[in-house]
Amino acid sequence: MEVTCLGADEAWDLFREKVGEVTLESHPDIPALARIVVERCRGSPLAVSVIGVAMAGKSLVQEWRYAVDALTLSAAKFSGMEDEILPVLKFSYDSLKDERVKLCFQYCALFRKGEHIWKDHLVEYWVDEGIIDGKEDRYRAEEECYDIIRYLVRACLLVEHQYGNAVTMPSLVRELALWVASNFGEEKENFIVKPNENLGEVPNVKDWGQVSRMSLSENKIKKISCSPVCPKLRTLLLGSNNLEKISSGFFMCMPNLVVLDLAANIGLRELPDGISRLISLQYLDLSHTDIKQLPLASLKELKRLQHLNLEFTGFLKEISGISSLSNLQVLKLYASFDLDINLVEELQLLKHLKVLTVSGGDAYVWEQLMSNPRLASCTRNMYFYKCEAGETGISIAATSSRLEDLTMHESNIREIKIDQSSPKTMCNFQYLVKVEISECQGLLDLTWLLFAPNLGWLDVNESPQIEEIISKEKAARFMNGEADETMMPFLNLKHLDLAYLDQLSSIYWSPLSFPCLMKISIFGCPNLLRLPLGSSSANGCNLVIHGEEEWIEELQWDEEDTKEQFTLKGRKSEPVAAYPQNQSELEMLRKRVVDLEEENRSIKQRLERIERFLWQQQQLQQARAHQQPTTGMLPPQTVIHQQRQSQRTPPDMPSKLDK
Template sequence: MDLWEIILFFWAPISQHIGYFKDLNNNVETLKRKTKKLKRKHDEIQAEVDDAIPVGKRQKALVENWLTEVRNTENQVDSIRLELALRRICTDHSSRYTLGKRVVEKLEDIKKLNKKLKAKGVFDKVAESPRRPTVLEMQTSLPRVQQSTAEETMEEIWQCLRDEENGIIGVYGMGGIGKTTLMKAINNKFIRTGHFNIVIWVTVSKDLNLGLIQEHIGKKLDIRFGDNEDMAEKRDRLFTRLKNVRYLLILDDLWEAFSLDQVGIPKPDKQNRCKITITTRFINVCNEMDAHKKIKVRTLTHEEAWNLFCERCGDVVISPEIRQVAGKVAEECSGLPLAIKTVGRAMHGKYKKEVWENALRALKGSSPEVPGMERQVFLPLKLSYDSLENEEIKSCFLYCSLFPEDYEIPIDWLVRYWAMEEGFIKNVNNLEEASNKGHDILERIMDACLLEQGYEGNENIRMHDLLRDLAIWITSPSSIEGSKFLVKAGEGLVQPPEENMWRGVVRISLMRNKIKHLDITPDCPNLISLFLNENDQLRTIHSNFFELMPKLQILDLSDTGIKSLPMSLLQLVNLRVLILSSCRGLVEVPPLGKLKELQILDLSQSRRIKNFPQGIESLVKLKRLDISETSLTAIPYTMIYGLPSLEELRTMGRNGHVDGATFSEAVNMKRLRSLSISVSNLNGFIAHDMFHQWFSGLTSFHVQVNYIHFAPDSLSNKQISIGECDKFPCGIEGLTKHAFSLYFYKSKGLTSLSKFQSNLKSLKHLRVIECSGVACIIDWREVGDDAFQCLQRLGLYHLLNLEKVFDGGAPPPLNTSLQNLRIIRVINCEKLRSLFSSSMVEQLHQLEKLDISFCIQMKEIIEGDKLPHNSFPKLRFLKLDRLPRLESICSQRFIFISLEEIHVSWCRMLKKLPLFSSSIHEIKGEIENNREYWEGLEWEDEKAKSLYTRIYKGPSLF
């Protein structure tokens, strides 16, 4: 190699390095120009891809990689340009050299990208037919046996997904109930339908990660996100792709709501016909995600649960020796598929009866001894418990386990206990606020599907057996968290647990057992609550029984047979709640003056107590006193009125009357908010200057003028009952104006409601019973335009001289009376010939239920023949029973457009049954000589007859 070659050999790299420094400005301009040109080509190809995706194609991998590389290169060029701008073409030689080198490297990258772009055939077609199906089949564990509950729920979900009105569907229920299994089956059904362009399944789980949701959706759409793409960029790409695709997105196991916009999911509507289905344990997640339809997944029926259990156990349950105990083991799973499968799997191949009986014992005792119960049942269920917002709400959930299995827990009773216990309901000023907060806490627990509404209505709640087992497991002595409970409720105990079991626990429930004697002195230094109620055979309590319970706050001895209370009760100086209701053998209560912390005292329905407990005047913290339905004599009302903290007072009963003059002193009770009392007369009762102001400040009351054995109306918190008044006392009208519910019983002095009507503008419920002087309820000529405008329920019973319910023709044109009336019941009013005039039917546009029974003179329901258009638009239930002279509903035929259920019994003269639309689903009746009556009916046409015959649920017609 000669000298010149040597010089060239070394000069080439040297000149290149000099170029980094010297040609920086020119190279930057070249980079800008080539990057801009490359960006235009990128956008053209991306547009081709976006056009191809909605028609079911997927972009080619090489194209996707190229587009990603271009975006990454653009980001790096932007970084270089930003750095140059900040350095203002820096004079620092080292930095200038480094930037110059990076610019040249990016020019080389662009050259390579352009070379790939020109490669033969690569970019001729940017998209191709998808390699994966639009719906991926999922393995599902739906049992082979018939599952009517699951099938019904699946059908409901399926119909919602096909209904254009429902864009977002929420499927909710407790953990382990089968939500995911149902949705997997739904997913698989779409394989055969082609209903959606694509079905996307995303399992979300407890820790919400929006970026991960984007990745899952992107993967299903064949979108490959670059490493440097942030959430906003991914959002825009997902939205662009999904906005032209008819998709079904299934978000499984969602624990908290999120914004669809933030992820890039177009909201489903009628135009795009897309759907989103979420499965969750929390109904509030459905609400926060704006679900148009919410579907609760129910537990299995007894038969379904047994079939599933047998499927998991195998032929071992065929054995006659095993079958009976196996049935009881299956019942302990309480219809929860997760528990049924786990226990069934654990008992597979177990042919010894002793093993089955041991499993039954463990399940009854809420013990996780059965293999798999702790890991596969309790721990997954506990996730819902762990998700509760704070320790206060968790404690309330655990508290519900103190009641027996399948117990209907009264909500008011429950929150009242919570209000009293330290650490449960804090930061409230009175019982009403505590109750409100308690209801709010219950709603939060129910939203998490950890509690359910009771069978008897929304006044009670229930705890699923497996969730009760979970709570007992959490509070068991072996647990490392939570307060320790001893729960033996409803287990048939005849003896109390051994004394060593009492030590160290915070709450004990022995309610609903058969314990006869408490002849022990347990050492319970930490005990706060003790439930001994509903031990109806309990007779005696050891004199020292309460001696070693220094922290006890709640003691419930209701519904027991105790005859006396031991003096050690008076050592419970921290006691806040003492429940002695329905103690049928209890004759006397010891002096209670030492119980300075007592806030609730309940002696109601302990009918043998005659003497008022001594020392009540010392209970300055007493908030609730209930001595209703007792045999107490000489009740010291003046002493009671002097209790400074009293908020609720219940004294109603035959022996609890208070005269009006004495009761007028009650206005001095400044904190009183709830009152239940019998008043023997009204003299001086309403005369007090402050009475109306004080009375209107009560949040609830039940006042009886003369004692009537009526329980408070569960639908109204302000009730007045007036009984056996031949002559109404002065001031009665002023008292009734405060009422939401008004009952008249055996009051001969009542002829109509005209004298009350001006004071009944807020009345919601009216019941008139056995008032023989009543000839008319409402006379339109005497009432104002707004009388009875809030009335919702009207009940008329055994009014033997009632001739007209409504008299005086039609209401005035602007009259708003009865505009909210929903329910009418008329029973045994034997002189009543009709119920309404045709002209007043227009007032009854909210009427939903009409029950007319035992009115032997009634000939027609509606008198007249000019009914308004669309009469009774909301009537759903019609009952006509024992109306022997009833000939027609109305002389003018019309259709009940909303009728769902009709009962017709013993109406021999009624030849034309009411007409109804297709909304009806049940017809019932007990008609004598069915065949003869049926054949004597007159029909509008054969279609009407056919519809009645198909739906009729009475005795066989043929």
């Protein structure tokens, strides 16, 4: 499973780097013991890294002697195993700080090999299954989950995606997790993990009574008609199949099922009545399905249900009566049922609600939602679509401090207003990581983003009236006349995309520090001739600026030295010779191919999101008019799903884009 193998010197150098010189020098006997530990790793870079991190900070010689004994014992005990590195890696598993972290680690093995696992999905699973207790304080539990992910990344048991929103589990570590979860191979049916294996039906299991977690996602299962007896089953992942029908008997004997994921089964139009038998169910994901109505009579029997995801369910006709699910903590309605005044009234009845995602609705309805401090504080994702606010603008309550994602599309909103009664203390959207504005009329600026200190992704396009991103005049009003050089927005910004903003002339009035910024993409902004970049803006980061070649040539810089610090990449290219004349030309061609692939992927992602939004809205309108969906035409959601099944690419954007 390991592609490369390190030599003795390379392995020792890597181990020293991971464990640290301070630890190695803390006792005269430790270096010799450390050499033995490295030998046990058999040249595996992963094993060397994982064990090195596990031993970092262990300054007692007794700890090192124990490590040598443990690694020797494991190797002898499991010497008949196909891969002898697993017993070595088990030492790092045994070193994890508590049983909850070990369970979280095992959970990551439910996803297919090499898959990018969204961090927020892991957090939801862990909290709603109860591995991390969130009954009293869900926010604290979520923070603890993110801390566990960071801990597993530091331990080299997970690898963080470059944008920080996803992780992967190395193949060998995944084998370790499955091995441990199966009681070291003794109980192989404890974890049934068969994602992306081209299955057409639920696999045969010798002893359903032993199954505690099952992952059958990304297969081709169309119908489920079996009636297994699963007294221990807690997690069932069936997302991204071709499910159309689930028999009532399937859920009859799963009394301890806590997590049920049916997301991205676009042929699934109804749930069986037997779902009412899932008396322990706490998490139900129906996002990206074609479900037409909620069987509330059955769902009301699920007294423990606390997480219901209905995002991107365009066929859903209504959700009146949702307040009967009185224990809900999480309700996700993003790009599904439009917000209306009746829904706002029902939401007010959900006394335990902690997380809410919403979309649609007119300005009056949004004002009613924002005027309720509890609902405003619950709102994580907001999607304005064809919202008419005109001159009055729209308000985002200062109590919306948990807002993470804001999208505005095809709306007429002149101003985004916030409560300015005490801006320095009350308005702090510290969790807001992504803002996307597209095809909006009337907006002149986005100065309110001064109050989003952790914004990571800003995408503004086809909004012709925008003149400034941050207005100095309005910033002064927000800050009681104190708009000065001490204001430092965008300190956590990673991506800035601006496209087809005819009137845009300024992002910010002076150079800013961008310690995290990796990419600026600017196209179709002819009046933007100066960027807020100075000699210290990038602070060592490899900042790449994309734009039309003509625009890049016309950019104005305070100092020529500043220009040299950034990588400038023009879209328009010169004619290319039939064959490269030298090595440098060949390297240039390779770089251009990479750039074009990146731009193409970005365009496809944007097109996918727009198509999905538009199609969902179309289906919603048809459903309200009691019309049947148009036949003979494959909806974009279907096409997108098929594309994802055949060819999956790593996530390039924050996790809130695509659930």
